[in-house]
Amino acid sequence: MAAATCVVLSAAPPAPGGPVPPEPAPGRPGDVRAAACTLTPTGGTVVRNVGGTGRPYRVHVPAGLTGRAPLLLSLHGGGQEPVAHENASGWNGFAAERKFIVAYPRGGSPLNAPSWLLSPASGDVAYLRDVVGDIARQWCVDPRRVHAAGFSNGGQMAGRLACDESDLIASAATHAGPLLTLRCAMRRPIGFGISVYQGDILWQLMQGHRDAWIADDRCARPPHQESGAGVLVGERYDCAGGTGIYWRVYGDGAHRWPTGEQGADLRERMWALFQAHPLP
Numbered sequence: 307m308a309a310a311t312c313v314v315l316s317a318a319p320p321a322p323g324g325p326v327p328p329e330p331a332p333g334r335p336g337d338v339r340a341a342a343c344t345l346t347p348t349g350g351t352v353v354r355n356v357g358g359t360g361r362p363y364r365v366h367v368p369a370g371l372t373g374r375a376p377l378l379l380s381l382h383g384g385g386q387e388p389v390a391h392e393n394a395s396g397w398n399g400f401a402a403e404r405k406f407i408v409a410y411p412r413g414g415s416p417l418n419a420p421s422w423l424l425s426p427a428s429g430d431v432a433y434l435r436d437v438v439g440d441i442a443r444q445w446c447v448d449p450r451r452v453h454a455a456g457f458s459n460g461g462q463m464a465g466r467l468a469c470d471e472s473d474l475i476a477s478a479a480t481h482a483g484p485l486l487t488l489r490c491a492m493r494r495p496i497g498f499g500i501s502v503y504q505g506d507i508l509w510q511l512m513q514g515h516r517d518a519w520i521a522d523d524r525c526a527r528p529p530h531q532e533s534g535a536g537v538l539v540g541e542r543y544d545c546a547g548g549t550g551i552y553w554r555v556y557g558d559g560a561h562r563w564p565t566g567e568q569g570a571d572l573r574e575r576m577w578a579l580f581q582a583h584p585l586p
Contacts, residue, residue, distance in 0.1 A: 343446035345371040351392065351410070356436045363437050364388050364410040367445055368402040376406035376451035376580065377441060379434060379467075381413075381460030383483075383563075384421040388412050391457065394563045400573050407445060411437050413459070422463035426470050426491065434467065435474060450584040454478040455499075455576050457563045461485075465498075465515070472496050477549075477583035479576045482506050482561055484515035495523040495547040497583030499576055503559035504538055516553045523549055534575065535567035549583060 347369040353362050378401070382391035388410040392398065401408045413422035414430050423430040438452055454475050456464040461483020468478040469490035479499030498519050502512040520527075523545035532540030532552070539555035552575060556568050564572050 343374075343442070344444065345375070345446055347371070351398065354440060356433060356440055359436075361414070361433060362412060363440075364392060365441060366392075366398050366401060366408050366410075368398075368405065368407075370402075371405050371407075371446070374446045374448040376453065377438065377447045378406060378408045378580070379437065379452070379454040379456075379464075380408055380410050381422065381454065381456030381463050382410065382420065383456075383458030383460050384413075385418040386458075386460075387420065391460070391563075394565070395457070396565075396569050396573055400577070404577060406451075407441065407447065409437055409441060413463070418459075422459050422466075424459075424462055424466050424485065426466070428466075430463065431466065431471065434463075435471065438474060448584075451476055451580070452585075453580040455480070456483055457481050458483045458561065468492075468496050468498055476585040477580050479579060480515070481563060481572065482508055482512065484508060484511040486511070486515075490518075490522060492522055494586070495545055495549040497545075497549045497551070497579050498523065499552045499554075499579045501552075501554035501556065501572060501575075503556045503561070503564075505558070505560045508561065509555065516551070519551050520545075523551055525551055529553070532575075534571040536564075537568075537571065547586065550579070552579060 348367040351364050351366040353364055355362050380395055380397050382388050392410045397408045413420040415421040415423045452474055454464040454467045461480030462485045464478045464480050465485030467475045469492055472493045477497035481501045500516045502509045520543055525543035525545035529541035529543045532542055534540055536556050537554055538557045541553040543551040556564055
């Protein structure tokens with residue numbers, strides 16, 4: 307990635323079938339191949355604790371799953387509780403329609419808590435791998451379809467997972483969360499989505515974030531043009547290894563997760579990316 311520092315973003319507006327992936331390295335949790343699993347729905351969202359640490363996360367397993375299901379990690383913004391992000395994101399209803407499991411973990415940084423620790427190999431990276439492993443030990447998770455999406459600081463964390471944990475994360479997306487770091491240890495090109503409101507003060511940073519992913523994923527130009535509800539700019543890039551990147555700029559908004567037709571458009575676009583980019 308092409309910038310030199312790392313910042314933590316607040317969720318609040320500013321003032322003013324294929325092969326199973328290899329085993330994780332020793333000591334790295336997150337194996338999603340449980341010997342036995344269930345498709346039992348949670349009947350809403352439930353809170354579980356990771357291991358014996360007592361660190362919680364929220365998980366929603368809809369009714370009607372058949373076979374191993376995709377898993378989405380939906381990551382809150384800085385200073386935003388997971389339940390608030392859950393309510394704003396609209397993922398639960400979408401998961402019920404498309405039949406996947408969605409989890410809402412909680413960042414571990416004490417600054418602007420809860421927020422995400424973005425450094426490589428941070429405690430939050432290990433925690434998120436633990437969350438995936440815990441869910442997969444209970445429910446039937448497709449090991450090739452574990453994805454991450456986040457808003458603001460959570461979008462930054464989704465970028466960190468895409469950079470460093472692509473043995474586990476198949477593809478990822480960020481809304482208004484640029485990961486500003488030189489240390490992106492990509493093992494492979496990875497499908498990635500980037501979106502922002504034109505009125506967000508971060509939109510120029512998000513352009514730089516887009517350009518860094520285009521370079522890292524070795525994407526071809528010019529992009530294909532896309533449209534959508536409230537979309538001012540929609541682009542899709544074809545990249546190395548059959549991967550792809552989308553770039554979406556929405557109108558009439560600031561630093562927030564899209565709602566209404568724009569929220570529906572963003573969920574559909576993220577999910578299209580995830581469906582097109584399982585683990586190779």
